[in-house]
Amino acid sequence: MPARRPVVTPRFAMTRELMLVAVTLGLTVMVGLLNHDFIGAQNLRFMLLNSVVLSLVALGQTLVIAMRGIDLSVAPILGLAAMVCGLLAQTHGLSLAAALPLALSIGLVLGTINGLLVATMDIPPIVVTLGTYSLYSGLTFLYSDGTQVDAVPPTFAAFGNGHLLGIVPVPTPVVVLLVVLALCWYVLRHTGFGRAVLAVGNNASAAYAAGLPVTWVRIRVYALSGTLAAFAGLMFLCYTGSATVTAGTGDHIELQSIAVSLIGGTAIAGGRGNLIGTVLGSLFLSVVLTALVFLHVPPIWYSAGEGLMILAAVQAGIGRRRGARA
C-alpha cells in the first residue's frame, strides 16, 4: 500500500472546499427561488450565526480526528462551560472578561484529562471520552443543582448578538470564528506541532520512531479540543442567552462535530485534516437544516437528513480517493 500523504495537497483541499461552497450556494439559491424569505438578509445571517458554535467545536474535533483520535466529550465540556459561566454571571455578576479565561481553563483542564488518559494510559480514545462524557455531564448536573441559566447579563448577549461595524456589519461571533479558524489553520499547516499532529495521525509508530514526542502531541491536541469546546460553550451562552443541563449533549453536538469534520474532508483514519472544510461543512449543515424548515419537511426527518448527508459526504471522499489512485 503506498504511503499516504500526511498533508492535504492544495489541489485536493480546494476541490473539496469549492465543492462544499458550490453545493451550499446552489442549495441556497434553489430554496431561495421557492421561498424568497430564505435568501433574505435576516435568514442568511441566522444560518451563518447558527453554524458558529458547531464550527468552534468541530475545529477541535477535526484536529483530534486528524490525529486518528475521537473526542465524544466535547458536548459535556461545552455544556459545563456554559453552565458554570452562565450561573456565575447570573448570580454573582461574573463579567465577560472574567468568563473567558474561566471557560478556557475549564476546557483546558477537562481536555488535558482526556489527553492524559489517552496518551499515557494507552486507553482507546473512544473509551476514554465515552467515560469522561458521563463524568463531565454528571459534573454539569451536580453544579447546576437543578437550576438553569435564562438571564445572562446584557454584555454577554451583546457580544453574542452584536456586530463589528466595517464596510458591512459582520456579526461578532462570525469574526471570532474566523479568527479561531485562522489560528487553527496556521497551527496545523505552518507549525511543527501541526506537522506532528498529522504525522501521528498518519502512523503513530513511525512518528515515534522519527523522534516526535507522540505522547505530548496527543495530550496537547485533546487539551486544545477541550478548550475549543469550552469556548464554544461560552459562545453558545452569549448567543442563546441560556444554558440548561442538556446544553451540548441534548443536541448530540459531539456526533454533529464528527459529521461535519468528515463532510469537510477530514479522514477518520487520520493523517488528513481540513479545517476550512470543517467550517464550510458546519455552514452546509446549517443551511440544509434551515432549508428543511423552509420546505416544510416535518422536523422528525431532520436527523435522517443529517445521516444521509454524512453518507453522501463520505462517499464523495471515497470516490475521489479511488479516482486519484486509478
Next chain:
Amino acid sequence: MSAWERSLLILLVIVTTGFGLEVPGFFDDISGFLSMTSNFLPFGIVALGLSLVIFTGGIDLSVGATASLAAVIAAQLWATMGLNIWVASLIGLAVGGVLGGINAAVIVFLRVEPLIATLATSFIYTSAAVAVAGDAPPSGFPDAFNSLGSGALGLGHFQLPYQLLLFLPLAVLFWLLVGRSAFGRKLVTVGYNSEAARYSGIRVPRVLAAAYVISGMMAALAGLVLSAYYSAARADMGDVLLLTTIAMVVLGGVSIFGGEGSMGGVIVAVLLLGLLRQGMLIAGFSDMVTSMLTGAILISSIAVRNLFSSRAGGFGRRLLAFVRRPAVAGTDITRHDAP
C-alpha cells in the same frame, strides 16, 4: 478462564456481598434480588450482540435507534393492524435484522468506516422511529406481553424473572458461538487481522454481515423487552442503551480494536455493571452520580488492565518487577521478569 474474567468475577462477588451486607433492600431474599436484573438485562441483551460487532473490530452506534425503531414498528403493527403481539414481535426482530443488514451493506459495499456508517444510519433510524411512533406512541399491551419485561415465573416462593429466563440461554448461546464455533473463530480472526483472514479463505463480508445482523436483532429484542417493561413503545426508548452497553462490552475485556476478548467476560461485566448501578440507586445515589461512577469504572478498569498487560509496554509490570526485585542483587537466581 482468563485472568481478566477471574478479576471481574471476584469484583462481582465483592460488589454483590458488599451491597448485600451494607445496603438494606439489596438482598432481602433471592427472588427480590433476581427481580432487580429486570432493570438492566435489556442492556445485557444488546451487549451480547454488540460484542460480536466489536470482536470484528467494528462498532454499532445504531443499536439504540434500532431498538426503538423495531419496537415501535412491532407496537404499531399490533395497535393499528390488530396483529397478534407475538407475531408483531417476531416481525420486529426481523426488522432489527434488516436494519443490521443495512449497516453491513453500507460498511461492506460502500466501504464506509463502521463508526461513520452506523452513526449515519442511527440518525436515519431515529427519524424513522419518531415517524412511525407518531403523536401517540402505542401503549397498553396485553398482560402476557408485559410480563416479558416485568413478570416472573413463580415456582412456589421462588420467582424467576422472565427477562433472566430469556437472557441466560442467550448468554450461553453467545458464549458457545464465540468460544466454541467455527463462526466465532472467524469473527475473532477478522477482527485481529482482516487481511490475513481474507487470505486464509474466510469470506470477510459474510462474517461482517452476520455480526451486524445479529447485533441488529439483539437490539430489536432489547427494544421489545423494554416496551414490555414500560408497556409502551416510545421512539426515544433505545437512546439510553448505547453508552452503557459499549461500557459493558469494553469492561468485559473485548478490545475496541477487535480480535481480542471473550464472551464470558462480557456476561460477567453485564451483571457487574448492572448490579453496581442497582445497588447504588437503592443506596440512594442519584441516577447522574451512578452514571458518573460507571464512566469512572470504565476508564479505570481499562487503565488498570493496560498497566499490567504486556502489550501496552507495561508500566505496571515494570513497577511490579521493581517492587519484587531481589533485596540484594544477584542472590535470587530464580527470579522471573514477568510477574
